[in-house]
Amino acid sequence: MNVTLPTLDTARAERFAGRMVEILNGGALALMTSIGHRAGLFDVMAQLDFATSRAIADEAGLVERYVREWLGAMVTGGIVEHDPEHGTYRLPREHAASLTRDARPGNLATTAQWIALLGSVEDRVLECFERGGGVPYSAYGRFHQVMAEESDQTVVSALVGSILPLVPGGIDALERGIDVLDVGCGSGRALNTMAAAFPRSRFVGYDLSSEAIVSARVEARERGLANASFEVRDVADLNDEARFDLVTAFDAIHDQARPGDVLAAVARALRPGGVFLIQEVRGTSHVHLDAAHPLAPLLYTVSCLHCMTVSLAAGGAGLGAMWGAETARRMLEAAGFRDLAMHELPHDGMSMYCVARR
DSSP: OOOOOOOOOHHHHHHHHHHHHHHHHHHHHHHHHHHHHHTTHHHHHHTOSSBOHHHHHHHHTOOHHHHHHHHHHHHHTTSSEEETTTTEEEOOHHHHTTTSGGGTTSOHHHHHHHHHHHHTTHHHHHHHHHHOOOOOGGGOTTHHHHHHHHHHHHTGGGIIIIIGGGSTTHHHHHHHOOEEEEETOTTOHHHHHHHHHOTTSEEEEEESOHHHHHHHHHHHHHTTOTTEEEEEOOGGGOOOOSOEEEEEEESOGGGOSSHHHHHHHHHHHEEEEEEEEEEEEOOOSOHHHHTTSTTHHHHHHHIIIIIHHHHHHTTOOOOOTTOHHHHHHHHHHHTTOEEEEEEOOTTOTTEEEEEEEO
């Protein structure tokens, strides 16, 4: 049978080829942005005016030849300014506002680290495309460090001032003294921040990673937080009954092997009238609607190369980061929660926040 193929739209093909060039350059710059962040180069340059590569390298305690080549990517990528006459470089203040540690929660260089981290498991994820299964948490060498930095930006920096106030009467209750659980607490930065801010309340953090729990305990000890404790626990098998007044979960539910069981366990762990406060990736449960999100390609990539696959590696549901508000609402109601309220906060364009009552 003869099939008539549509005529090639040459102009459209050329436009897409141009977009692919932009994508390749953007991916390369994301890697170099991650290096600049980890090496402290953006922080150093933000404190300097025009300076030579030697001066920048010396200030950062790095090898000049590598710094000079990194600057080449930054200049050609439009991130750093260059004065060819004097051989000097400068990071504009307007660019530093998105690239330095002092700029949090607006430091996008922190987020750039995901590109390199996810690229490190590309071969293993590709194998899963062919045979199924998933890639376990243990394959992600810097996951907890990167996640802790992201948590600092999206959660810790706004926790007391913007996030906890989403719970009606929550701040007053925390000041009086209540029992709080953080599920999937990771390295414990959010829980330790709450424990420091509300010394009359008692805080417990659960996470599957023994490495993360060790880090959380070290920080609590260094900060002298007697009201914070941490345990290695699978929250899907949580057997706490009516023990907590508030449960939090920051960017943690969608990674779970059994997210439905986790939500049901949280419901059981709450006392009557208790509140569940959740931060999750801002999605709609519909890919055609998610296309309006300015970071949708990044979020789906993170989901495919991490969130979904770690769940599948544990024989789980593979819910993925982009499960979205509609699915989240349905699953929370199935677990017995009521009075659900969804929120978005101006400091965090990637997240949605849900407050649900037991």
